[in-house]
Amino acid sequence: MNDVESPIDLRNLKDALEWQETANVKRPWRKDFFDYYVDLIRPRSSDQCQILELGSGPGFLTQHLLSQLPNIEYTAFDFSAVMHQLAQEKLHASEKTRATYVVGSFKDAHWQNTLSQKYDFIIIHQALHELRHKRYAIEFHKTIRSLLKPNGCYLVCDHLCAPHAMQNDQLYMNKQEHLQALQQAAFKQIKIPLEIQGLCLFEMNVI
Template identity: 25%
Template sequence: MAFVGAQHEFHNTRFVRDWADRFVPSPERIQLFDTIIDSIANHAQASTHVVELGIGPAYLAERVLEKLPNVTYEGIDFSEPMLEIAAERLASYASRVTFTQADLVAEEWGAKVTHPVGAIVSTWALHDLGGEVNTTKVYRDCRNLLMPGGVLLNGDFVKPDDTSHDYEPGRFLVSRHLDMLQEVGFEDAQCLIYLEKEIDNPTAAQNYVCLQAVG
């Protein structure tokens, strides 16, 4: 049985910079970004504060800041090299951006966020938390941090239905994600889009969705 997953060294500066260069967004990934941006625009005030979990090299952040000129932005990541790359990419938006180093699992990261939060976003990050228990913890933290009516948007890798492959524990069914979101108190949890779906011969970079949940 084939195994679908990936290992990363996100505290290693050389690995991180090489990874960021290889992970330049494709047209499908830009479509994911724009799905997230449209949802923020539809659910949050124009001047809302957006928090990104796992900002990485800031490809999503750059597009959000460009398309939504009135939002402020806070990028959270446990990797100092990633935060350095993000700061470089977002230098022209410095007055609107805050960077926070935090571990989403090992600490209460929400206590470090100083603004009322209208939207929490994430792409290709939460599957690296290791499984349902840690993902549920983060979903609960998000629910507690968001203002009433705020929106969570998680663009992440999933395990497709009817697969014959073995997936790493952090990638699980869309239906399970939706159940978990409802269990921690979100309303209107739904999958907005499913991109690069491949069941027979998947790579670790395929099968990702945009999940939306309203606080």
């Protein structure tokens, strides 16, 4: 099975700007997920809290969390330097001191070696499908386990393959496929705290 080619190149400024301008317009309910992350993280962020976002894009989530949670340290990982540039433009000076930007692709072998620590929370929001085929999901989730601290939390939000959502069943997974991939990566007690308009959040704690 071949990978599913992307119709856009988010390393290109024009494509990145178009994605930035339309993402929240197309799906205004993205903010409901962002607010859920804030409420989840806040009780555990009284001391320094390390957060990793994979596929961080133009920094909407980065800015939202840094502005709401003053004690977090944020690592944004994305394959597009252009996206990182757009993301940094959204932050105040004090927020920039708590943000680290890493250029890398989670499709590359040993991509996790570019990260030098473990994290309390790892979030991948609307980017899991950038693996470009669902068959890679299990190994990806296994890699995430190695990056989480004890009692760390993994948050996966992506489009479902469903009649009311996405139709490409090679790129996107249905709800059961998501659950099976996470279970095969040894995640347990999987929650689905939020699902809106085909966008579904899976929440796992390392026990």
